Every structure is written in structure tokens, then in C-alpha cells.
Amino acid sequence: MTFEIIKQERETNQSLIRRFTKRLRDSGILVGVKKSVFHQREKSKQVQRRITLRKLEKRKEYERALKLGEKKDEKRNPRRS
Numbered sequence: 163m164t165f166e167i168i169k170q171e172r173e174t175n176q177s178l179i180r181r182f183t184k185r186l187r188d189s190g191i192l193v194g195v196k197k198s199v200f201h202q203r204e205k206s207k208q209v210q211r212r213i214t215l216r217k218l219e220k221r222k223e224y225e226r227a228l229k230l231g232e233k234k235d236e237k238r239n240p241r242r243s
Contacts, residue, residue, distance in 0.1 A: 165189065
């Protein structure tokens with residue numbers, strides 16, 4: 163989407179810039195560009211499975227360590243308790 167802003171008679175540069183920015187904001191072009199810049203693609207199913215399996219593995223290790231007394235059951239943020 164393109165648009166053209168032409169300076170009118172006896173219009174100051176500031177009012178021209180103000181008109182341009184207002185038109186740009188109303189058109190939604192800037193919002194679309196910002197979305198595309200920060201867009202992250204979705205992870206594949208295989209990668210998601212690997213991540214999930216790794217989390218489950220870590221959880222089992224932690225629970226096993228708790229049972230054996232190798233680790234204490236600590237809260238993550240002691241200030242909140």
C-alpha cells in the first residue's frame with residue numbers, strides 16, 4: 163500500500179510531516195512491518211518432541227535426586243514464600 167503526500171500552499175514543513183505521520187499511522191503499514199520484523203517461525207514437531215522429552219528426562223532426574231536425598235526440595239524464589 164502506497165500513498166503520496168503533497169505539500170499544500172502555505173503549509174509548513176512541520177504540518178506536512180505531521181500529516182504524513184498521521185496518514186502512515188492510520189494506514190497500518192508500520193504495524194505490519196513491525197510484526198514481520200519480530201516474527202518467529204514455529205518449531206517443527208520433531209524439535210517440540212525433543213524439547214518435551216528433554217524436560218521429562220530432567221524432571222525424572224530431579225525427582226530421583228530428591229528421593230535419594232541428593233537435592234533439597236527448594237522453592238525457586240525464597241522471597242515469595
